[in-house]
Amino acid sequence: MSQTATLKAEAASLIGRKRLLTIAMPVAILAYLAYIAVAFDFAGVAERARADNARALVADSYSYKTHVTRDNRSGEVTVAIEGERKGTYAPDTPPAWVAQQDDRTVIDLGDGHVVTFIGDDGFSYDIPGYGVIEGTISRARGVQNNLGDDVPDWISVSKNRLAITTDAGRVTVTRNKTEVFRYFLGWELFFFTLDSPYHGHGLAEILFGPRIDPDHSNLSGALSDFWNNAMWRHGEVAWALFETVLMAFLGTMGAAMVALPLAFLAAKNFTPVMAVRFGVRRVFDFVRGVDALIWTIVLARAFGPGPLTGALAILFTDTGSFGKMFSEALENVDDKQIEGVQSTGAPVLSRYRFGVIPQITPVLLSQVLYYLESNTRSATIIGAITGGGIGLLLTQAIITQKDWEEVTYYIVLIVLMVVFMDWLSGILRRRLIKGDAGGGH
Amino acid sequence: MADFATQGASGVFDTREHYMALTRRRRLYSGVMLIVFAALMTSGFMVANDRNAGGFWDGLHNIFDFPAMVVAEAGEKLALLPGHLVHFFPALIETINIAAVSTLVGGLLGIVLSLLSTRGLARFPRLIPLFRRIMDVMRAIPEIVIALVLIFVLGGGPVPAMIAIAFHTGGALGKLFSEVNENADMKPLEGLESVGATWMQKMYLGVLPQVAPNYLSYALLRFEINIRASAILGFVGAGGIGYELKNAMSWGQGKFDEAAAIFILLFGAIVFFDQISSHFRNRLTQGRPVS
Numbered sequence A: 001m002s003q004t005a006t007l008k009a010e011a012a013s014l015i016g017r018k019r020l021l022t023i024a025m026p027v028a029i030l031a032y033l034a035y036i037a038v039a040f041d042f043a044g045v046a047e048r049a050r051a052d053n054a055r056a057l058v059a060d061s062y063s064y065k066t067h068v069t070r071d072n073r074s075g076e077v078t079v080a081i082e083g084e085r086k087g088t089y090a091p092d093t094p095p096a097w098v099a100q101q102d103d104r105t106v107i108d109l110g111d112g113h114v115v116t117f118i119g120d121d122g123f124s125y126d127i128p129g130y131g132v133i134e135g136t137i138s139r140a141r142g143v144q145n146n147l148g149d150d151v152p153d154w155i156s157v158s159k160n161r162l163a164i165t166t167d168a169g170r171v172t173v174t175r176n177k178t179e180v181f182r183y184f185l186g187w188e189l190f191f192f193t194l195d196s197p198y199h200g201h202g203l204a205e206i207l208f209g210p211r212i213d214p215d216h217s218n219l220s221g222a223l224s225d226f227w228n229n230a231m232w233r234h235g236e237v238a239w240a241l242f243e244t245v246l247m248a249f250l251g252t253m254g255a256a257m258v259a260l261p262l263a264f265l266a267a268k269n270f271t272p273v274m275a276v277r278f279g280v281r282r283v284f285d286f287v288r289g290v291d292a293l294i295w296t297i298v299l300a301r302a303f304g305p306g307p308l309t310g311a312l313a314i315l316f317t318d319t320g321s322f323g324k325m326f327s328e329a330l331e332n333v334d335d336k337q338i339e340g341v342q343s344t345g346a347p348v349l350s351r352y353r354f355g356v357i358p359q360i361t362p363v364l365l366s367q368v369l370y371y372l373e374s375n376t377r378s379a380t381i382i383g384a385i386t387g388g389g390i391g392l393l394l395t396q397a398i399i400t401q402k403d404w405e406e407v408t409y410y411i412v413l414i415v416l417m418v419v420f421m422d423w424l425s426g427i428l429r430r431r432l433i434k435g436d437a438g439g440g441h
Numbered sequence B: 001m002a003d004f005a006t007q008g009a010s011g012v013f014d015t016r017e018h019y020m021a022l023t024r025r026r027r028l029y030s031g032v033m034l035i036v037f038a039a040l041m042t043s044g045f046m047v048a049n050d051r052n053a054g055g056f057w058d059g060l061h062n063i064f065d066f067p068a069m070v071v072a073e074a075g076e077k078l079a080l081l082p083g084h085l086v087h088f089f090p091a092l093i094e095t096i097n098i099a100a101v102s103t104l105v106g107g108l109l110g111i112v113l114s115l116l117s118t119r120g121l122a123r124f125p126r127l128i129p130l131f132r133r134i135m136d137v138m139r140a141i142p143e144i145v146i147a148l149v150l151i152f153v154l155g156g157g158p159v160p161a162m163i164a165i166a167f168h169t170g171g172a173l174g175k176l177f178s179e180v181n182e183n184a185d186m187k188p189l190e191g192l193e194s195v196g197a198t199w200m201q202k203m204y205l206g207v208l209p210q211v212a213p214n215y216l217s218y219a220l221l222r223f224e225i226n227i228r229a230s231a232i233l234g235f236v237g238a239g240g241i242g243y244e245l246k247n248a249m250s251w252g253q254g255k256f257d258e259a260a261a262i263f264i265l266l267f268g269a270i271v272f273f274d275q276i277s278s279h280f281r282n283r284l285t286q287g288r289p290v291s
Helices: A004-037 A042-048 A051-062 A203-208 A218-227 A234-266 A274-303 A308-330 A335-343 A350-385 A390-402 A404-432 B002-051 B058-059 B065-076 B078-115 B125-141 B143-154 B158-180 B187-194 B200-237 B243-249 B258-284
Strands: A062-072 A077-081 A098-101 A102-111 A113-118 A122-127 A131-138 A142-145 A155-158 A161-165 A169-174 A177-185
Touching: A004 B078, A051 A062, A051 A404, A051 B143, A062 A102, A062 B200, A098 A234, A098 B187, A102 A177, A102 B125, A113 A169, A113 B158, A122 A169, A142 A161, A161 A177, A203 A218, A218 A234, A218 B002, A234 A274, A234 A308, A234 A350, A234 A404, A274 A350, A274 B058, A274 B065, A274 B200, A274 B243, A274 B258, A308 A350, A308 B002, A350 A390, A350 A404, A350 B143, A350 B200, A390 A404, A390 B143, A404 B125, A404 B143, B065 B078, B065 B258, B078 B125, B078 B158, B078 B243, B078 B258, B125 B158, B143 B243, B158 B200, B187 B200, B200 B258, B243 B258
Parallel strands: none
Antiparallel strands: A062 A077, A062 A177, A098 A102, A102 A113, A113 A122, A122 A131, A131 A142, A155 A161, A161 A169, A169 A177
C-alpha cells in the first residue's frame, strides 16, 4: 500500500513539474521577447521605417519608368529610360508614344492621358474625367497654372513646383525643367541597350531573320551585345557568380586537404603523444573560433580585396571545423581492417591508404560536399566584405539605392546559384557514397 | 584428370586476369579523377590569384604584418584594454541577443513548417510540396541579402539582422526538424486521435515530447552558427559588435587597440558558446534524460 502511495506521490510530483514546465517555457520565451522588444527598440524602428523606400523598392523591382525631360531654358527634349545616359533615345528616334509636332512635344501616357510641351515654357496635361491642366514657366514668376486654390491631393502645387501623380504617370514642373514619367512593366533593356542594332527585335527574327548588322552574323552580334549590355553587365555578373563559386570550391577543398593530415595528429589512436594531440586540437579550435569575419579582415590586409582572400578566409575557418570532424571520424575507425592490411606485410603508408582511408571516406566526402554548398552562401557574404564576387555587386547595387531591379536580378541569381549547388552536392553525395541517408548535419 | 587440372588452372587464371583488369580500370578512373581535381584546384587558384588585388606570393610574407601591428598597438596601450573590453561588452551582448532571438523565432517557425511538411503529420497533406519549397527558398537566401534590403527600409540597427537570420534559420531548422519528425513514433498520435484530439493537441502532446531533445540539439548548433552570422551582419551595418569592429577598422591605425579588444571579445564569445553548446548537445543526443 505504502509503495503505491509513494509511487503515486512521485508520479504526481513528476506531472506537477511537467505541468509547471509547460507553463514556464512559454512565459520565459514571452518574457525574453518582451525584453528584446525593448532592447532593440521595436517601437522606434516602426516609427523610422521608410514606407516610401519600401514602395520604391517593390515598384522598381517589377517595373521601370521612362523620363521625358524638357530643359525649360533651351527647350531641348530628351527621352531616357530611368533617366540614365545609357538608356537615352537618339533625338531623331523617340519611342512611338512621344511625337514631335513643330514646337510641340505630345506625350501619350495611355488611357487618354496626354501631356503636351508647348515651346520652351508652356505645358498642358489632359486628364480624362478631370480636365486640362495648363501652365507656363517663367523665370520671374515661377510656375503659373490654371488650377484654383482647391486642388485634389494627387496634385501638389507651390510657387516653384507643380507635381501631378496619376495612375498613368507623373508630371513634375519646376523652374528648370519639365519632366514626365511613364511607367512600364518589366526590366528595362534587359537584353539589348538602345544603341544595339538588335534592340526591339524578337528572338525568332534574330535567329532566322535577315542579317541586321552587316558586319556580324545575327547570333554572334546579338550574343556579344547581350553579354556586354552596359546597363545589366551580364558578362560581369556571370564572372562574379563564377568567382563566388570559385571561392567556395577553393576554400572548402583546400581546407579538407589541409585538415586531413592534421586530423591524424589530433586522433587518439594515431597519435599517442598527448602533447601533440592537445596542441593540434587547440589549433583547430583557434582557427575555427577566430571566425571567417576576422580572417577576412586580417587576410584582406595582406592580399588585398578579391576572390583569393575570400577563399583563404573560408579555408582557414573550415580547416578547424574539418579537422575536428575528421579526427572524430578517425577515432571511430575499426582497428581490425588496419590489422588485416598490416598482416599482409604492408608498409605504414599502405596501411593508411587501404586500412583507414576507405573507412572514413563516406563521412569525409559527405561533410565536404555539405560544406561546399553552405560555403557558397558564406562566399556571397564574405564577398560583400572583402570585395569580390556577386556579394560585391549586390552591395554596390544596394548602396546606389535606385537600381532595385538589378538588386532583384542579383537576388534571383544568388538563390538559383545556391539551389544549384545544393542540388549538385546532393547528387554527388548520392553518387559517391552509396547508401548515404543525406542531410549532412 | 589432366583435362580438369588444366581447365581449373586456366579458370583461376581467367578470374585473376579479370580481377587485375578491373583493378587497373578502377585505378585509372581514380587517377583521372585525381588529375581532373588537381587541374581544377590549380587553375581555380590561378584565376582567383589573377583577379585578386594583391597576389598570393606577394602577400604571403605580409600575412603577419597586420596582426603584428594590432598586437603592437594593443601592447602599447595595454592599460586601456580592460576599459575597451567593458566599453564594447554591451555591443557583444547585442550580437548574442540577435543570435538568440533569431534562433528562437526561426526555431518556432521551423517547428511549424516542419510539422506541416512531414508526411503523416501534415495538417494539409496536399500542401506538403509547397511548404518544402518554401523552406528551400528560405534556406537558399543568404542572410546578407535580406539584411541589406531591410536596412534600406528600416534603417540600421539590430532588427534587420534579427529578421534576416530568423528567416534563414526557419528554413534551415525546418528541414532538419522534418527529418527528425519522420522518425517519430505514430502510436501516441493514434492514441490521441482516438480520444478526439485536434491537430494542434496531437502535435503538442504527441509529437513534440518525442522530438524535443533532437530539436534542442539542432537549435543549439544553429545558435552557434548564428552568433557568427550576426557578427558578420553587424559589419555591413546591422548593429552589434560587428558594427563597432567596422568603425574601429575604418579608423585605421590609432584605434587598433579597440579592434584588438573586439577581436578578443568576439573570439571569446564564439569559443565559449561553442563549448557550452557542444556540452549540452552531447548530453541531449547521448540519451541521458533531461529533466
